[in-house]
Amino acid sequence: MNVKKSYLAALIIVSIVLGSVLTYVGVEVIGIGQTEQADGGSQQSNAGTDGEKQELIEEFSDMNAFSKVMRAYSVIENNYVEDVKQKTLVEGAVQGMLDSLGDPHSVYMDKETVEQFNHSIESSFEGIGAEVSMRDGHVTIVSPIKGSPAEDAGLQPKDQILEVDGESLDGFDLNEAVAKIRGEKGTEVELTIQRPGVSDAISVNVVRDDIPVETVYPEVKNQNGKKTGVIQITSFSQKTAEEFNQALSDLEDKGIEGLVIDVRGNPGGLFTSVETILENFIPEDQPYVIFEKKNGEKQRYYSGTKEKKNYPITVLTNKGSASASEILAAAMLEAGYPVVGEKSYGKGTVQKTLDMGDGSQIKITTYKWLTPDGTWINEKGIEPTVKVQQPEFFYTTPVEVENPLTLDMNNENVANIQTMLKGIGYDPGRTDGYFSEQTAQAVEAFQKDHDLEVTGKVNQETGEQIQAQVVEAVSAEENDRQLNKALEVLYEQ
CATH class of the missing domain: 3.90.226.10 (2-enoyl-CoA Hydratase; Chain A, domain 1)
Incomplete structure (x- = not known):
């Protein structure tokens, strides 16, 4: 192996371990604005004492342990059919090491992602306004941001994003997926969502907007x-x-x-x-x-x-x-x-980020956090x-009606509409997904009250109107059982 290349690899490894450290306390959560967001602290330190740095250097001092990595680098550079940039190989190696941990919160962030993250926690950003994480290999909604396009579109915690504008996210890491989803204000993105408890994937269109960090x-x-x-x-x-x-x-x-x-x-x-x-x-x-x-x-x-x-x-x-x-x-x-x-x-879990020296960072899980009595949640x-x-209507899915829902149909879309109707005061008679005569009567009553063509069938226009009324009902304080119960419990103490 070329000695100069071995020396280069050693320098790369040492530069990684000697970088400055930013500690993120809590759990990393990725933001789908323009950025990745992480739980954790603003606690910055000049990571590592001299003793810690020396310990890390000693860990990496045995070059035999990395001979396979350096050999792979040489093989690719000398034999691959096309030119490959050194930066691409190095970043790929770093990403591969982190992927091998099987920890969705230990990630590599390139310079652009780091800059976007720093911006997002300071002021505002553009995007759909949701926080995501990687769970079981899927990009998963942690929570939509209050008043964001994601919230308005009906995205919910634990929704899995399968596709973006028809392109599967299989094989994408979190940063790559975020890059696909984020975008400029006013542009639209179509997300294919798998929701827990719903067998069929659903399509959700979200118009990106400014997401102010008002908390x-x-x-x-x-x-x-x-x-x-x-x-x-x-x-x-x-x-x-x-x-x-x-x-x-x-x-x-x-x-x-x-x-x-x-x-x-x-x-x-x-x-x-x-x-x-x-x-x-x-x-x-x-x-x-x-x-x-x-x-x-x-x-x-x-x-x-x-x-x-x-x-x-x-x-x-x-x-x-x-x-x-x-x-x-x-x-x-x-x-x-x-x-x-x-x-x-x-x-x-708790993450620590190490500055790689070129504006990029490695974020790696270093601690568990426990509740005061020592429980790991x-x-x-x-x-x-x-x-x-x-x-129940708080948990309904966005309406998507390709073909009108009519009498004697029996599917999840019908059940979803029935739950919505019941929640806004129109009795469908049942919520099990069978489109009965009473369900048709409830649809007719709704259509009449909202100046729609009275057919007893649910087309896209009727479905969107029902959903709009559900969004309004969700915002009504009298329907917020959790807040009302919290107020009740307050004075029982």
């Missing part, structure tokens, strides 16, 4: 004659903690007697943000999270809070609450605050104190 939404509600504060946190970005603390102060100035913290659909974000928020509520004598190294060594994190707030607090979660939002929910739960809603997503989620499902 804190406070309001005051009157519950049983008492002022109640509700703060929704949609993700944990750089300014989230500052905005939350300001919102909390404003609510307290207004005399709230209780607080609901809503992290439903929150896919995570920067650990430093959730850490600062928890300083308001978790007393100093108990940890709010534990980090565990692979050798079992544990590091506990504590707040400086002397005592709890003098008003009751509940936390809202659902299946779209992931990672950093699970850190918050678990800490609050084990500090004695009720959690209401659905079991959370279940992501419990990865792929399990956090069970709420009070389980509450939303009305």
Whole structure:
């Protein structure tokens, strides 16, 4: 083997291990805007002490261990039928090593992806507005962002994206898939979705838009004659903690007697943000999270809070609450605050990124995070104190009617429409997928009320109108069983 090439390979390896480090605490979540998003911290360090660097250098000092890699490099360069850029081979080798870990959260990010990620957590980005991760080999929705095109189109947590504009994502890594999905404001992308519990794939068209990183939404509600504060946190970005603390102060100035913290659909974000928020509520004598190294060594994190707030607090979660939002929910739960809603997503690892020296980064899982009592929630989620499902029509799929739905049909599309009709006040008689006479009567009543041709059949126009009414009903506060239950539980404490 050419000695100069061996030396080059050694330099590449050493440059990797000597790069600076950015630690992401929590779980990586990929954003389909222009960018990839990761849970974790803004904690930057000049990674590695001299001792750690020396240890890493010694690990890689035995070139015999890498002779196969260098031999493969030489074989490809000298024998492959076409010219291959050195950068392509090196990046392919790095990507291959990370892929071999079988960990969807250990990834390689090229310079462009890193720049887009940094931009996305600071201001805004263009795209469909969803956070995704790789699960079981499929690009999977963690959560759509509040008010985003993805939410408006009906995308839900755990939807798997199979195709983009008719092109299969089989064999794509997460960065490649994200690149296919993101795009400029005003452009449309067609996603083929496989939804849990639905046998047939569905097609969803989403028009990309600007996705502002606005993460804190406070309001005051009157519950049983008492002022109640509700703060929704949609993700944990750089300014989230500052905005939350300001919102909390404003609510307290207004005399709230209780607080609901809503992290439903929150896919995570920067650990430093959730850490600062928890300083308001978790007393100093108990940890709010534990980090565990692979050798079992544990590091506990504590707040400086002397005592709890003098008003009751509940936390809202659902299946779209992931990672950093699970850190918050678990800490609050084990500090004695009720959690209401659905079991959370279940992501419990910590990533560290190493700067590769050319603007690209490796993000690799380095820790587990545990709840204060030492529980690892990865792929399990956090069970709420009070389980509450939303009305069934909240979980319906986007309407897609190629051929009109008519009497005596029996399929999932009919069942979906029946559930929607029932949810918006039109009784279809059944929701099992059989298009009965009573279902036709419900369709006719809907068509009459909305100035549509009264046929008793569901064509695309009728289906879209039904879906529009469902979206409106989902937004209505009286239909939000989880929030209403959280408000009820609040004053039972």
